[in-house]
Amino acid sequence: MGSINAIVEIVEIVDPLLGWGLPQLRDFPWRQTNNRWHVLVSEVMSQQTQVHRVVPKFNLFLEQFPTPAICAGASLGELLEIWQGLGYPRRCRNLHEAAKVMVLRHNGEVPATLEELVALPGVGDYTARAVMAFADHADVGVVDTNVARVLARVQNKVLGKKEVQLIADAIVPEGLGWEWNQVMMDFGATVCSARAPKCASCIINNHCSWRKLGGDDPAPATAGTSKPQSRFEGSDRQARGKLMKALVSGAVRISDAAKVMGITEYQERSDVIVQSLLEDGLIAQVNGWYQQP
Numbered sequence: 001m002g003s004i005n006a007i008v009e010i011v012e013i014v015d016p017l018l019g020w021g022l023p024q025l026r027d028f029p030w031r032q033t034n035n036r037w038h039v040l041v042s043e044v045m046s047q048q049t050q051v052h053r054v055v056p057k058f059n060l061f062l063e064q065f066p067t068p069a070i071c072a073g074a075s076l077g078e079l080l081e082i083w084q085g086l087g088y089p090r091r092c093r094n095l096h097e098a099a100k101v102m103v104l105r106h107n108g109e110v111p112a113t114l115e116e117l118v119a120l121p122g123v124g125d126y127t128a129r130a131v132m133a134f135a136d137h138a139d140v141g142v143v144d145t146n147v148a149r150v151l152a153r154v155q156n157k158v159l160g161k162k163e164v165q166l167i168a169d170a171i172v173p174e175g176l177g178w179e180w181n182q183v184m185m186d187f188g189a190t191v192c193s194a195r196a197p198k199c200a201s202c203i204i205n206n207h208c209s210w211r212k213l214g215g216d217d218p219a220p221a222t223a224g225t226s227k228p229q230s231r232f233e234g235s236d237r238q239a240r241g242k243l244m245k246a247l248v249s250g251a252v253r254i255s256d257a258a259k260v261m262g263i264t265e266y267q268e269r270s271d272v273i274v275q276s277l278l279e280d281g282l283i284a285q286v287n288g289w290y291q292q293p
């Protein structure tokens with residue numbers, strides 16, 4: 001009952017937000033396509049990576065791998081070369097695995113249903129719904145951290161993952177799944193931002209309970225949808241990235257790995273990092289060398 005009341009109230013934000021957002025949608029190449037593969041690639045690349053870094057990589061990636069079949073037929077090393085700079089290379093490996101599944105089970109196409117999409121490696125609820133809304137214009141709520149934050153603040157209520165998805169799905173205006181979700185993404189990113197929401201000029205501030213009542217922000221950084229990024233400088237993630245980057249130029253001797261990662265004084269740590277890369281399939285070991293998979 002609580003959720004139904006919440007939906008009745010929150011649906012009042014839909015018209016003003018569409019009026020605010022549609023005339024000024026941010027322009028991204030993935031907003032010019034209905035191709036499911038293109039949308040999927042953009043979504044996977046955009047997770048935890050700033051959008052201005054994604055655009056050139058997105059274009060380059062699709063030039064080389066315009067279909068799931070071509071992607072599946074390439075080596076992971078070829079994909080990782082383009083992925084350099086985007087970080088979180090497990091996403092790239094998962095995309096490669098997903099492309100192989102599409103070839104095996106879906107005639108080389110990105111499937112269309114939620115059930116089939118979430119069965120793909122690396123595709124969760126968010127990415128699946130993004131493909132459905134942004135490629136097929138389905139009326140589903142796409143809930144990333146930004147959207148979850150807006151919904152929590154408007155209701156001045158901490159929302160669990162299931163509740164926020166229920167509300168997001170329920171308020172999509174019929175036939176406007178693409179438009180509504182794009183507007184929500186832009187609004188959450190540019191107006192109702194995590195650290196400095198522009199409440200005074202916000203088009204829905206008269207519908208926003210947090211604005212009216214004040215108090216603690218009901219949307220902690222993640223709103224139950226994704227984890228905040230940990231510090232990069234000096235991290236294992238940075239060391240992993242250094243070794244993978246070096247492998248784009250050629251194989252690295254096993255004995256040189258710690259040096260390449262800049263952690264010669266921590267041999268044990270170097271061994272653990274290299275082992276994790278091997279287990280993730282992101283590097284390969286051949287005789288006394290590490291190389292791209």
Ligand code: SF4
Pocket residue numbers: 150153154191192193197198199200202203204205208210211
């Ligand atoms: S009034 Fe402030 S907190 Fe509420 S929706 Fe607008 S920007 Fe977000």
